[in-house]
Amino acid sequence: MSTFRTIDDLPADSRVLVRLDLNSPIEGGEPQDNRRFERHARTVRELAEAGHRVVCLAHQGRPGSDDFTSLSGHATILSGHLDRDVGFVADTHGEDAIAAIEALSAGEVLLLENTRMCDDELPEAEPAEKAETAYVEALAPYFDAYVNDAYSAAHRKHASLVGFPLVLPAYAGRVMETEYEANTAIARKSFDGPVTMVVGGTKATDVIGVMDALEGTVDRFLLGGVAGELFLRAAGHPVGVDLEGMDLFDDQWEANRELVEGILEERGEEIHLAVDLAYEDDDGERAEHTLEEIDEKRVGYLDVGTETVEAYDPLIRESDAVFVKGALGVFEDERFSVGTVGVLKAIAETDCFSVVGGGDTSRAIEMYGLDEADFSHVSIAGGAYIRALTGKSLPGVELLQASADGD
Ligand SMILES: Nc1ncnc2c1ncn2[C@@H]1O[C@H](COP(=O)(O)OP(=O)(O)OP(=O)(O)O)[C@@H](O)[C@H]1O
Numbered sequence: 001m002s003t004f005r006t007i008d009d010l011p012a013d014s015r016v017l018v019r020l021d022l023n024s025p026i027e028g029g030e031p032q033d034n035r036r037f038e039r040h041a042r043t044v045r046e047l048a049e050a051g052h053r054v055v056c057l058a059h060q061g062r063p064g065s066d067d068f069t070s071l072s073g074h075a076t077i078l079s080g081h082l083d084r085d086v087g088f089v090a091d092t093h094g095e096d097a098i099a100a101i102e103a104l105s106a107g108e109v110l111l112l113e114n115t116r117m118c119d120d121e122l123p124e125a126e127p128a129e130k131a132e133t134a135y136v137e138a139l140a141p142y143f144d145a146y147v148n149d150a151y152s153a154a155h156r157k158h159a160s161l162v163g164f165p166l167v168l169p170a171y172a173g174r175v176m177e178t179e180y181e182a183n184t185a186i187a188r189k190s191f192d193g194p195v196t197m198v199v200g201g202t203k204a205t206d207v208i209g210v211m212d213a214l215e216g217t218v219d220r221f222l223l224g225g226v227a228g229e230l231f232l233r234a235a236g237h238p239v240g241v242d243l244e245g246m247d248l249f250d251d252q253w254e255a256n257r258e259l260v261e262g263i264l265e266e267r268g269e270e271i272h273l274a275v276d277l278a279y280e281d282d283d284g285e286r287a288e289h290t291l292e293e294i295d296e297k298r299v300g301y302l303d304v305g306t307e308t309v310e311a312y313d314p315l316i317r318e319s320d321a322v323f324v325k326g327a328l329g330v331f332e333d334e335r336f337s338v339g340t341v342g343v344l345k346a347i348a349e350t351d352c353f354s355v356v357g358g359g360d361t362s363r364a365i366e367m368y369g370l371d372e373a374d375f376s377h378v379s380i381a382g383g384a385y386i387r388a389l390t391g392k393s394l395p396g397v398e399l400l401q402a403s404a405d406g407d
């Protein structure tokens with residue numbers, strides 16, 4: 001484990017400023033409950049039950065985007081998970097925020113307004129600069145400690161993530177601890193048997209970068225999704241191209257072509273590609289093509305095929321560790337969930353160390369009735385998970401370590 005201080009080390013009766021990541025899908029203007037609330041509730045509950053005064057910070061969306069909203073609905077959802085009131089004030093650091101902070105009693109919880117509604121939060125800048133913003137200077141004097149629980153945002157150098165830990169003693173929350181442990185395992189742990197990575201999803205550029213960075217760490221990659229088709233294209237199969245109206249493959253192919261061809265040529269033995277692919281036929285049913293049958297891409301492929309799942313299954317079962325980044329198909333449609341659910345089931349049935357990352361992909365676990373307890377860790381991080389896999393440190397994490405070292 002790192003040299004963080006954790007919330008176990010907090011002095012009694014602290015006034016604690018806690019950074020959470022409650023960034024959520026927004027539907028009809030309302031945040032949708034998801035794993036992030038449940039996970040962060042554990043940290044907040046512990047702090048409140050220990051008698052600290054707990055003031056939470058979080059962001060939602062980016063200025064100008066449709067999901068850039070107030071956090072009032074987030075307070076309601078968090079409150080439901082905690083089974084205790086979460087006060088909300090529609091102010092980031094002005095008079096109303098300060099009055100609400102001052103009115104807080106031991107064990108009470110307050111959520112301040114979306115950090116990104118404060119001009120000082122964005123853009124990214126060095127911690128020393130962020131520590132001198134009006135935002136940090138206005139809030140910090142009201143607190144004894146800063147807790148960063150927002151592992152999934154810890155790759156951002158925003159004021160609420162890097163400013164406060166410079167001016168307040170900083171501690172890791174429970175989510176920060178567990179995410180850090182699991183997501184850096186690929187770099188820190190050594191495994192006796194094969195290490196496998198399941199790679200899919202739509203963000204091919206990201207995952208291909210991960211594959212490049214993990215040379216020598218991962219023994220084999222099982223591919224599907226968009227990245228899988230790009231590798232098949234590099235192997236000479238006429239897939240991985242955009243059909244009319246599609247915008248998934250060609251740009252990512254241009255951006256990654258050399259890398260994909262290089263990986264395939266130099267590390268081909270590590271790369272396992274689909275042997276069949278699934279599509280929607282004219283009757284709206286799932287249908288499959290073997291690679292041999294594909295002489296031209298005529299349909300959009302939405303999943304790996306059944307034979308591919310059969311080929312991947314034993315490779316997973318003999319692994320000592322499996323990391324998942326991205327779904328093997330459009331699992332949100334049950335007809336095209338075979339690949340994603342097939343590999344997740346195989347992982348769940350083994351004792352291997354397993355991490356499932358990516359907000360979209362991890363949703364398949366509850367959608368298809370799998371038990372989260374059958375995985376070592378289901379990450380709530382997207383970009384931060386990618387960075388951890390590629391061995392990069394996160395500014396928010398570094399500052400927690402620096403804060404502990406400075407004592
Ligand atoms: N062949 C495919 N064509 C189109 N979409 C696909 C295909 N295969 C998988 N997907 C989609 O990929 C999505 C999941 O991958 P994504 O790249 O969003 O990664 P993630 O790691 O789960 O999420 P995030 O990085 O956003 O946290 C799923 O929603 C699925 O529908």
Ligand SMILES: O=C(O)[C@H](O)COP(=O)(O)O
Pocket residue numbers: 021023061062152153156381382383
């Ligand atoms: O949802 C996330 O992945 C994090 O909250 C980071 O959000 P961002 O990409 O808008 O910084």
